[in-house]
Amino acid sequence: MxxxxxxxxxxxxxxxxxxxxxxxxxxxxxxxxxxxxxxxxxxxxxxxxxxxxxxxxxxxxxxxxxxxxxxxxxxxxxxREHRQRTMRPAAYMAPATPGEPYRWLTEATQHGARAHSTLLDVAETRPPADVASSLGLGDTETAVLRHQILTIDGEPAELVKSYYPLAVARDTAIMAKRKIKGGTPALLTQLGFPPLLSVDRVSARIPTQEQYQALNLPSDLPVLRTLRVVYTDADRPVEATVMVKAGHLYELQYEFTPG
Incomplete structure (x- = not known):
């Protein structure tokens, strides 16, 4: 009522x-x-x-x-069935086991959905200011961008832009324009940068032109923007990812323990 x-x-x-x-x-x-x-x-x-x-x-x-x-x-x-999906970021942070797909795909298909990732671009670029600050980059420093779109049942679900410091990505598969088997958490672990801590900053924003078109949004309803920074040993940031999804179709579930 x-x-x-x-x-x-x-x-x-x-x-x-x-x-x-x-x-x-x-x-x-x-x-x-x-x-x-x-x-x-x-x-x-x-x-x-x-x-x-x-x-x-x-x-x-x-x-x-x-x-x-x-x-x-x-x-x-x-x-409609399965319209608002609950995504649990903690469920796909750990590296995938050998031979298994990226954990985001596994998490998205738990309820019978078909999940797919498409790599759109890989390039060396200057990140947005909040990303550059999170990675500790100087005013003129660049990072490697891996840009992809994730779909569920053929519909665009999430626009993803992941940035890596050159000191981490140089001469590795991160710089190649092809998918990384098991996802970057598995590769970072292999490279000696195991993901030990992830920090998310989630905000609701009006979609940009790029986000509006890529996610096939019907209006200017807010999108959920997550800036996730991944740290390895000695609190060193090795990855910063901007993830954008339709706010009216997805929610994020985080779990905490007291203390």
Missing amino acids: TVPITHTDSPDRRSLHERIAADLRDDIMSGDLAPGTSLPSTTRLKERFDASNATIQKALHILKDEQLVVGRAGSAVTV
């Missing part, structure tokens, strides 16, 4: 159909409207939101464009 919130000094300036879509989106993402279940009828939605039939249909159209629901006008609209 929607509880009206009134702030006379900061009204919601969105159109009514956008506000309705936002409330229904929250119901879907919180699980109140579970995958495979039908949304309330148009009549009930009209009563709930005090809106016209046309306004309700415009709201549902937004959710269909976002791939959260399916259905046609005049028929039941249902929440």
